[in-house]
Amino acid sequence: MVxxxxxxxxxxxxxxxxxxxxxxxxxxxxxxxxxxxxxEHHVLLEGQAARAKAWLGGQATANRLTKAxxxxxx
Ligand SMILES: [Zn+2]
Numbered sequence: 001m002v003x004x005x006x007x008x009x010x011x012x013x014x015x016x017x018x019x020x021x022x023x024x025x026x027x028x029x030x031x032x033x034x035x036x037x038x039x040e041h042h043v044l045l046e047g048q049a050a051r052a053k054a055w056l057g058g059q060a061t062a063n064r065l066t067k068a069x070x071x072x073x074x
Contacts, residue, residue: 005044008052012042015059030055 012018018027018039025034025043032052033043044052 004049005046005052008049008056009042009044011056012044012052015056018042 012027012030012032016027016029018032018034018041019029020026020034020037020039021028022037025037025039026032027034027039027042030042030052032048032055033045035041035043
């Protein structure tokens with residue numbers, strides 16, 4: 001399970017760098033925790049794997065829609 005979590009963290013980090021409000025170590029974009037207020041990496045807690053997968057799945061769909069829209073525009 002730990003491996004799955006670190007894999008998901010990597011995917012989140014690849015998708016975007018954590019954006020915090022500078023006071024709380026929480027990413028504004030995905031709602032998951034960041035390592036620190038500076039937010040270099042995401043942190044997933046035990047039990048958040050399913051939520052992270054759902055979020056990443058939603059992102060993948062959103063990216064596909066964006067690409068499809070771009071393709072229509074050109
Ligand atoms: Zn995030």
